[in-house]
Amino acid sequence: MASVEFRPVQDTEIASVIALWEKCSLTRPWNNPDKDIAFARSGPASDLLVMVDGETVIGSVMVGHDGHRGIVYYVATHPEFQRKGLGGAAMRAAETWLTQRGVWKLNLLVRPENEAVRSFYEKLGYEVEPRLCMARKLIAVPSE
Numbered sequence: 684m685a686s687v688e689f690r691p692v693q694d695t696e697i698a699s700v701i702a703l704w705e706k707c708s709l710t711r712p713w714n715n716p717d718k719d720i721a722f723a724r725s726g727p728a729s730d731l732l733v734m735v736d737g738e739t740v741i742g743s744v745m746v747g748h749d750g751h752r753g754i755v756y757y758v759a760t761h762p763e764f765q766r767k768g769l770g771g772a773a774m775r776a777a778e779t780w781l782t783q784r785g786v787w788k789l790n791l792l793v794r795p796e797n798e799a800v801r802s803f804y805e806k807l808g809y810e811v812e813p814r815l816c817m818a819r820k821l822i823a824v825p826s827e
Contacts, residue, residue: 689776746777753781753789
């Protein structure tokens with residue numbers, strides 16, 4: 684593996700990123716990945732960072748903030764490159780992106796049944812905070 688770098692996604696890499704998300708089982712029928720990417724790239728409060736090995740996209744992290752807290756989505760490492768510390772590197776890239784913008788805290792959403800992902804984040808120093816996450820759909824989407 685050549686040197687790995689993180690940078691904002693380029694238009695020509697979007698199909699590769701979506702294929703990566705599908706390979707990592709991150710896509711859901713109710714979330715349109717093209718729309719998610721376009722929305723993340725539409726303003727200064729969010730972006731999609733890709734991890735590239737040479738010319739090949741091998742990872743991603745969508746990062747953003749609401750002016751108060753940061754959040755990440757679509758943290759992915761290609762299965763052939765997993766368990767090499769690249770997921771942690773992706774999170775550090777997201778944390779750097781946020782701290783460069785003055786954001787002091789990062790919140791994560793993890794499905795309760797996803798023990799492997801929870802363990803991954805705990806090893807990076809993230810901890811469970813006693814909060815109740817509530818949501819309301821503002822635009823109709825296909826049922827989850």
